[in-house]
Amino acid sequence: MAYKYRLSKEQKRKLIVKDFKKNWAIYLIVLPIIIYYLMFEYIPMYGVQIAFQDYRPALGFGKNWVGFKHFERFFTSPYFWRLFKNAFLINWFELIFSFPVPIIIALLFNELKSKTFKNVANTFIYLPHFITMVVVCSMVKEFVSADGFIGQMVASVTGVEKSLLLQSQYFRTVYIASGVWQGAGWGSIIYVAALQGVDTQLYDAASVDGAGRWQQMWHVTLPAIAPTIILKFILELGSMFSTGSQKILLLYNEAIYDTADVIGTYVHRYGMQSGQYSYSTAVGLFSNLINVSMFISANQISKKVANISLW
Amino acid sequence: MKIKEPISYKLFKACSYLLLSAFALACLYPFWYVLVYSLSDGILVLSNTGVLFWPKGFSLAAYEKVFADKYIWSGFKNTLICLLIGVPLGVTMNSLGGYFMSQKDLYWKKYIMWYFVATMYISGGTIPLYHSMRMYGMTGNLSVVCVFGCVAFFNMVIMRTAFDGIPESLSESAKMDGANHITILIKVLIPLVKGTFAVIAMYRAVAIWSTWYWASVTILDKKKLPLQSVIRNMFDSSGFGEEIEIAQTKEYATLVVSTLPILVAYPFLQKYFTKGVLVGSVKG
Numbered sequence: 026m027a028y029k030y031r032l033s034k035e036q037k038r039k040l041i042v043k044d045f046k047k048n049w050a051i052y053l054i055v056l057p058i059i060i061y062y063l064m065f066e067y068i069p070m071y072g073v074q075i076a077f078q079d080y081r082p083a084l085g086f087g088k089n090w091v092g093f094k095h096f097e098r099f100f101t102s103p104y105f106w107r108l109f110k111n112a113f114l115i116n117w118f119e120l121i122f123s124f125p126v127p128i129i130i131a132l133l134f135n136e137l138k139s140k141t142f143k144n145v146a147n148t149f150i151y152l153p154h155f156i157t158m159v160v161v162c163s164m165v166k167e168f169v170s171a172d173g174f175i176g177q178m179v180a181s182v183t184g185v186e187k188s189l190l191l192q193s194q195y196f197r198t199v200y201i202a203s204g205v206w207q208g209a210g211w212g213s214i215i216y217v218a219a220l221q222g223v224d225t226q227l228y229d230a231a232s233v234d235g236a237g238r239w240q241q242m243w244h245v246t247l248p249a250i251a252p253t254i255i256l257k258f259i260l261e262l263g264s265m266f267s268t269g270s271q272k273i274l275l276l277y278n279e280a281i282y283d284t285a286d287v288i289g290t291y292v293h294r295y296g297m298q299s300g301q302y303s304y305s306t307a308v309g310l311f312s313n314l315i316n317v318s319m320f321i322s323a324n325q326i327s328k329k330v331a332n333i334s335l336w
Numbered sequence: 337m338k339i340k341e342p343i344s345y346k347l348f349k350a351c352s353y354l355l356l357s358a359f360a361l362a363c364l365y366p367f368w369y370v371l372v373y374s375l376s377d378g379i380l381v382l383s384n385t386g387v388l389f390w391p392k393g394f395s396l397a398a399y400e401k402v403f404a405d406k407y408i409w410s411g412f413k414n415t416l417i418c419l420l421i422g423v424p425l426g427v428t429m430n431s432l433g434g435y436f437m438s439q440k441d442l443y444w445k446k447y448i449m450w451y452f453v454a455t456m457y458i459s460g461g462t463i464p465l466y467h468s469m470r471m472y473g474m475t476g477n478l479s480v481v482c483v484f485g486c487v488a489f490f491n492m493v494i495m496r497t498a499f500d501g502i503p504e505s506l507s508e509s510a511k512m513d514g515a516n517h518i519t520i521l522i523k524v525l526i527p528l529v530k531g532t533f534a535v536i537a538m539y540r541a542v543a544i545w546s547t548w549y550w551a552s553v554t555i556l557d558k559k560k561l562p563l564q565s566v567i568r569n570m571f572d573s574s575g576f577g578e579e580i581e582i583a584q585t586k587e588y589a590t591l592v593v594s595t596l597p598i599l600v601a602y603p604f605l606q607k608y609f610t611k612g613v614l615v616g617s618v619k620g
Contacts, residue, residue, distance in 0.1 A: 044443035050517050055436040055448060057429060061487045062455060069460030069468045082467075130359065133352040142353070148606065149360035152367070155598050155605055157546040159564040160591055163571040164366055167587065174369065174387050210363060214613050238345045271549055275568065289462075296463040297553050309461030317457050 076307035095307035104291065109266060112287040116265045118201055124261060126209040128254060131216030135246060136238075150210025162275035165203045166190060193281040200276065200285075215257075216250050223249040259327045263320035266312065288312040367595075374398050374588035381585065398585035402593050407570075411563035414478055418544050418562060422482040426540035427533060429487045434495020435521050452489050466553075475554035481547055481562055491536050494612065498532035499525055535612040538605060545598070567594055 032040065045052070072086070076096075079089040099105060130150070134143060153161070168175040169189035179195075180186045189195040227245045236244060270289025277285035288308060296305030369388055373381060377393025384392055402408055439445065460468075466475070474480045506528075507520045515523070526533055548564035555561055561569070567590060598605070 041443055048439075048442055051436060051439055051442060052444065054432050054517055058433045058436070058487055058492075059448065059451070061429065062452060064468065064472065065465065065484065066455040066459065068471075069464040070458065071460075072464030072467050073460050075464070075467075130356070133356050136349060136352045137356075142356075146356050146360045150363045151606055151610075152602065153363055155542065155602060155609075156595060157548075157564055157598075159546070159548050159568050160595055163567060163587070163591060164370060166571055168366065168369075172382065172584075174385075177385050206363065206366070210359070214610060218614055237342070238348065274549075292462055297466065302463055302467070306461060306463045309463060313459060313461060320457075 073306060073310055075303050076310045078303055080303045080306075082302075091303075095304045096311060098304060099308050099311065104286070107283065108286060108288050108291055111284060112266045112268050114284075115197055115200060115268050115287070116261070118197055119204065120261055122201055123205050123209065124258070126205055127212035128216055128250070130209060130213040131220060131250070132242065132246065134213070134217055135220050136242075147210075150213075152210075153207040154211035156207070158272055159275060161203065161207055162272060165199060165276065169195075169199055190276060190278065191280045193284040196277070196281050196284045200272070204272075215253055219250045219253045220246065255327060255331050259323050263323035264316065265319055267316045370588050370591050374585055374592050376585060378585045395585070398589035399593070401586045402589045405590075407558055407561070407566045408563070408590065408593070410559045411561060411566035414560060415545060415563040418478055418481045419541055422486060422544045423537055423540045425482060426486040426491075427536050430491040430495050430536050431521065431526065431533070433487060433492035434499055435517070435525070437492060437496035438499035452492075456489065469550070469554070476556065476560075478551070478555075478560065478562065480550045480554065481544060484550060485543055485547075486540070488539075491539060494532060494535065495529070498529035502528050531608075531611065535608045538608045539612065542605065542609075563594055567591075 074086060077090060077092060078087075079091050079094075080086070081089075134146075137143060166188075167173050169179075170176050171180070171186050171188050173188075176187075176189055179189060185192065189199055223245065228241055231241050231245050266288075268287045268289065270287060270293060273285055273287060273290050274293060277290065292305045292309045292312075295301045295308070365387075372388050372391050375391040375394060375396070375398075376384075376388075377391075377395045378397060380393040381388075381391075436445075437449070459465075469475050469480060469484070474483065502525060506524055510520050510524050546564060548562070548568055551562050552565040552568055555565070558566075558569070570587065570590060
């Protein structure tokens, strides 16, 4: 509803009463959803206050205010830079190695005509997406262990007979390679969908103008999926310092904290395992702030540069 | 008019087939390896180096071990219970939300939408969420698996998109006949968007099937853990207290057994998930 003029208080009140009389049933319908968001989003937000307190579960909220003590402890912690460096490097290498793979897969599929081949190949390459993270990580752990087939192959080159997940220099490779295996095929769907929308007349027109297949790919196919690529790219840039911690929790161990530990896993260890609730909440809050501002600025930049934005 | 393809393009096409086939096989091979390993003889296979294409020896001992493991059975049972409760809950909630979003001329709609959207940018984080759940009594039991995540903004948008595609006259005429919102939703709208409804159900089913974190963190009683948490525990403390020759193949057999349900459901999953991605990407 758009109003051309400001309503007086009285008019507004009447409008609200009228709206409620007419639509109360719809508000009743959405009530469970509102309660859900209250329970799992807004009440936890209220709980963030413990980042500024020395919280003890027995005492409850609102006591022992300590200001920024926990933030200071985190900023001066020797792990502060390591956590950001690890998250950044994982994201950076993902951007270089994982990001292009679905695009390449979609482009290759686009060149092929055989429907049967496409269907069979799709069935295979989508499959890993549906395997649960726990099972994937368990498989990875077995494969790269000292007697797993990948671990053995690497050992035959390096001579170090040890699980790759016990050697910190391999963690990122294992993490990213397993990510490509699990997600690249599935990730190609949106690009394939974007390519299906391309008017075939464009290709005909291009070939009449003398464009070869390569030029067609460059001048017709790529521009067609460029908005999708840019949109995905913005999302990646915006989450440069955030990594899903669940996969790392399943893969890592004490021996490789120096490359594998990120904010999420650090919060998990200090909060859920050692019970340092206030400190870990402060760490989580700080990383949330970083991530939101990264996300907003990535969107802002792309709005300026490419005129594409998420909202 | 048929233009003859130049040789370079033919080469390129052949490379495309080759690369895609290689990637497809690479996607499949790990599953084959796990299956073959689990069927191998526990001692013989330990001496194996490198890749494996057929079982070394043949033994079902690992599977006997898996089926004798009480935690795997209780894991299956617990996950099944969560699915039976969580999937209906999820589709109900997301349908209600989608129905609300598809309504027009509501004074509070704008504010309620903001109330939903804001949570995508700000959140309390893991620890405050944990404290809230403890306050609701959701820690230490399976309710966290059933309830947490049953509403998702993205899923509500998918339902809304489906409802928006139905001519308004249908629900208008039902309203004339005295139908209330719930009747319209159940009798008129949902039968027309069965496909989308199934997409949401699949999303919830896969999410519940996969979840492990909150259960692993909060449930101490091992008999109450869902399947994924059981597997996680097994691989975390791999091999302790078991004869080494069977431990390895048992782990592989566990992976096979726990992935089987997904493989059985895979044709449906592939169909509906693909559909879900496309609906979602159209709406942005």
